[in-house]
Amino acid sequence: SQTIHQWPATLVQPVGSPLSLECTVEGTSNPNLYWYRQAAGRGLQLLFYSVGIGQISSEVPQNLSASRPQDRQFILSSKKLLLSDSGFYLCAWSSGGRSAGELFFGEGSRLTVL
Amino acid sequence: GESVGLHLPTLSVQEGDNSIINCAYSNSASDYFIWYKQESGKGPQFIIDIRSNMDKRQGQRVTVLLNKTVKHLSLQIAATQPGDSAVYFCADLSGYALNFGKGTSLLVTP
DSSP: OOEEEEEOSEEEEOTTOOEEEEEEEESOSSOEEEEEEEOTTOOEEEEEEEEETTEEEESSOSSEEEEEEETTEEEEEESSOOGGGOEEEEEEEEOTTTOSOOOEEOOOEEEEEO | OOSEEESOSEEEEETTSOEEEEEEEOOTTOOEEEEEEEOTTSOOEEEEEEETTOSEEEOSSEEEEEETTTTEEEEEESSOOGGGOEEEEEEEEETTEEEEOOOEEEEEEO
8 A cells, every 4th residue: 555754743943944854655656746835724835746756846936945856755845944934744645647636645744933 | 826715714513413615616627626634733634536527426424516617616524523523625636736725624513
């Protein structure tokens, strides 16, 4: 069966510090991978998605970046965090290609920037 | 901007009653819709989906209705239980990714 893991689950970072959130998927190959952000009391905002190794599509211009160094690994990064980067970050995967579209989410990473 | 939205931010129902959560979308080209349930501090979980060639789909205790004429879909939960308390999101497929609405918080009272 397929599983998705993301870490860390929670972190508190000072403004201006770097960020690295990692996500890995097991039990499938060539998945589409996604990073969403959820601010408190808000919906899910798509940040990045990737349909293959090294391919990244950015939906929202900001100080975050994403990378996909391996087929089932997706990393969310920042060189300098802002207060507004606080939120709940969710990694998700779906079957490769423009398939049914069902996304499977990880348990999330809660980021607090102070 | 968002192409989907929810009519009400919160919904309170009594245990055993039926719940109806509504959602409107603006992209008439959307052909796939999903409902997700998100419990506090967790990632969203799939509930049910529907394609635009259908107007109704049923699951276990849940039914999704799609009205393409008015670009509206709803999630009906039968015999609502305390474990149904969560935030519910509708989403439509836009390209490779799902576009989510803001969510409706469902509170089930005894």
